[in-house]
Amino acid sequence: MAVEQLTSGNDDGSTMGNTTSEKISFYGVAPTAQVAIAAIASAATIATAVLQIQLLQAELENKGIIG
Numbered sequence: 001m002a003v004e005q006l007t008s009g010n011d012d013g014s015t016m017g018n019t020t021s022e023k024i025s026f027y028g029v030a031p032t033a034q035v036a037i038a039a040i041a042s043a044a045t046i047a048t049a050v051l052q053i054q055l056l057q058a059e060l061e062n063k064g065i066i067g
Contacts, residue, residue: 029064 008014016024023031037059040052060066 025064027064029062032062035059035062 006014006016017034020034020036023033025031035055037052037055040049044052057066
């Protein structure tokens with residue numbers, strides 16, 4: 001089966017989703033909109049950092065990027 005390239009053909013690059021509410025997905029999972037995840041502050045506790053990492057992991061799983 002031939003691979004289909006998703007490219008605009010210019011040096012400016014390509015984007016998927018023009019707004020945060022547009023849904024995208026990978027590998028056949030249901031599309032979801034962008035989720036805001038706060039940055040981890042340098043003074044954050046370990047528990048806060050772990051929670052943020054877990055939220056990031058869940059979002060990557062929801063998009064189908066990791067399994």
